[in-house]
Amino acid sequence: MTALLRPRDGDALRAEIRWVARRADVPVVFGGAVDEDTLLLTEFVGTVTTGLRGLSVLRTSGLGGQAMQHRRPASVADYRCASTITHDYDAAVSGEGLRSVIAVPVVVADRPRAVLYAASRGASPLGDRTAEVVVAAGRRLAHEIAVRDEVDRRVRLLELAAPTTSTAPAVTEELREIHAELRALSGGAGDAGLRDRLAGVCARLTGVLTGEPAGAVPQLSRRELDVLAQIALGCTNQEAALRLSLGAETVKSYLRQAMSKLDARTRHEAVALARRHGLLP
Template identity: 40%
Template structure:
């Protein structure tokens, strides 16, 4: 069975939390969605009278949730209809539910925005603890997603180790890149250090994380270039922005005296920095 099939359903976790929010905040409408490919589609709804909330698809800066996404902090408005600090892209869905007061909390895992959790009431909110409770539930989801991510990473690492002896030499680059990618995302510094040691370059480092002129982050990026990934895919794998990935590639190309990214990979392999 694949690691993805073994993982519990993340949307089911969001739905369960939405029901819990509504159980505690009587008469509320609780809803949310997870970040997939830079968009958040509302997939979990509790307490709605209509089905229109599931038509909401958010991006950064759109609506109250988009602002929360941008700044990485919870936000709320007491009177949604008259709030002038948001874009009102989703008025038909929100006001169609009769929602007056709206709060949203981002679900952040390892500094990445993984989803949004909302709480709407059909009258002005009279509970000062409602926003705090919503934020605590978003943190609880983030904690659970983080645990699931780490379990997935360790299972994939174990399976890669178990099959390493049967793996063709051409696949060693993929294992090397995957080990460095996991090390980049694992929050535990000891586990990350062990993973980097497994994926260590053949040549010794200078003691400061640089190997033959390349930093660890530049090696991470080149390893994924060697697998044929594009900048946006590398950014998603390593939890970086696309401009940051481009910066690492420019620096690596300069240090490898390579005119192209592929030439930098070839030179890094020649120097023993990549398999």
Template identity: 45%
Template sequence: MAPSGVASEADLLTRAVGDLATRTGLPVAFGGYEQSGAIDVTSVVGNRTGHLSTLVVEPTRGLGGRAFVERRPRLALDYRSSRNITHDYDRAVLGEGIATLFAVPVLVAGLPRGVLYCGSWAQTAFGEQTARAALQVAADLATELRVNDEVSRRVSRLAPAAPAPGLDAASREELREAYAELRRIGAEVADAGIRRRLEAIEERLATLSHDRAEPEAALDVRLSPRETDVLACAALGQTNAEIAAHLTLREGTVKSYLQAAMAKLDAATRHAAVTKARRAGLLP
């Protein structure tokens, strides 16, 4: 089960399959994750029969099985006559009336997690724009799964400390590392919707370790995204050079962001800036 505030993998898949149909303009889309050594299709949109809803695809078999093991998209312009795939799943695919089918693996950290499919009932040309749209949907889903993995891993480590009035030092450090990593991932994401969901998780992490026994700081401070990124790394004790490497920035740029954050927080040192940011709820 996904942590509170984080979409479940099933919800992410359902949303991705819907996006796939919308963004490619193709009438039918479906997909599933690898479960017990096979791809279990659990989400379908645009279907006219129930054939696809119970589809289980073995690796190397069919169009999706090849895409999964080869870790690259596969296209069958004329699925019925294609000689490049096995036809183990003709009953489901042809039973649905699909003529052209495109399968895209969902790769998380380079490893296949599942497959997304989109297709049409009539044989149709498959342009570059359609392929790009499908690949982007798969990439967006992979990013969200990667974030879920990171959040779940961190939350599971923090779970034993949850019933206590506050987090212990080790748990606080783990939480702060998670926050900094999510900030780094978010900076790599182009999709605005995914960035907003990441920001919501970051806000929850920023307040999770806040000591409510401390008086709330009367600060009306607005840090830029990069100022927050740099300060989050500084909170982990990283040097300017280490922050630059982590965020793929120039060391001089890191210094400028850090100085700007310190000025906004009216802090003479980076340590003081981190302390004030935490008290203001800007950092965990």
């Protein structure tokens, strides 16, 4: 298989920074991704100088370093006079005129992956509302990165799975489980590009296991296929609902619609027909 490139996490980071700028009453929002123990500032809204652009923040230095080190938000009411942080980056911060600053780490699997900042230039400290918005953005970004990590992990499993004659049935069943979980993961993906990528991976996987679609193919919706993928694993309606974050009645409705489009009398026949048409692996 040819690996699909992971969407750049910087795109998701940029989206959250812009969201904070729209939702919070704060003049400056910025941030960057963490690589090993170093944060690189790359995304900005409201800055008037280039002093912060491309700045590398070490895990042991400054407000961002404190947020990374302790894996929790850190803030100062007046950056220049703060005694709780190192002042390695005073020139860049003072050049931008920033005073009240909050730094929120984006933590995935107990590891900082990015840091979001909000800052003001006035004497008044940032309010609780601003802090709540930045923290919410950090949580959303952490969820998005976690989903992308899981997708990458499962794609690697797909690429490593090289069926042999003796292992083909077991590998096929494992690939079907991966297909169903990828479809379930797509429901929690907030990024449209990532959802498209998931759909592409699922389509590739289905093609590998079923070949070309047979005859006229019924047009099932994304959610109808999501439900059938779970049913194919032997899930009950309730189990499928939990895995897809849907209501049990909603799952039943999607299943009925899929059965009707496939002209199937039972759920198991619906799965068999979907596979025959190349809609499921």
